[in-house]
Amino acid sequence: MIRYTLLCEHDHEFESWFDNSAAYDKLQKVHLVDCPHCGSKQTRKALMTPQISGVRGNKQSPSTEIVHSTPNRQLQKLQKEALEMARKVRQHIQKNSEHVGDKFASEARKMHNEETDQRTIYGSATTTEVKDLLNDGIDITPLPDLPEDKN
Numbered sequence: 001m002i003r004y005t006l007l008c009e010h011d012h013e014f015e016s017w018f019d020n021s022a023a024y025d026k027l028q029k030v031h032l033v034d035c036p037h038c039g040s041k042q043t044r045k046a047l048m049t050p051q052i053s054g055v056r057g058n059k060q061s062p063s064t065e066i067v068h069s070t071p072n073r074q075l076q077k078l079q080k081e082a083l084e085m086a087r088k089v090r091q092h093i094q095k096n097s098e099h100v101g102d103k104f105a106s107e108a109r110k111m112h113n114e115e116t117d118q119r120t121i122y123g124s125a126t127t128t129e130v131k132d133l134l135n136d137g138i139d140i141t142p143l144p145d146l147p148e149d150k151n
């Protein structure tokens with residue numbers, strides 16, 4: 001176990017225990033180390049030389065790692081569920097609607113103006129097109145982002 005003295009972006013000082021320096025780096029990178037004073041996740045090590053607990057190791061010393069790991073697991077579970085949900089929404093839309101590619105904006109507008117069949121369509125639009133559609137009161141919803149889309 002390594003104890004680090006940490007500072008958040010508001011310079012609150014607090015201490016936290018980690019299995020090793022790699023464990024700290026990992027948690028810090030994904031912003032799972034948070035300041036107990038203000039909850040900020042922008043934390044950094046205050047000391048260059050961490051104190052390593054001795055062989056006798058004080059079992060009573062507060063281990064914030066336990067405090068951290070419980071919500072983290074819940075968070076991971078929630079993130080997984082959200083991803084599953086997003087995947088289902090996407091699959092449902094792709095199965096039950098018409099893909100119109102980059103003609104999405106003009107098709108949505110035509111539907112809005114009742115110049116074409118009313119149906120569910122999906123496709124891509126530029127930020128400007130999306131803004132225009134919303135400004136014209138055309139109801140559009142972004143498809144949920146999935147990590148595999150970026151592959």
Ligand SMILES: [Zn+2]
Binds near residue numbers: 009010011039040
């Ligand atoms: Zn703070």
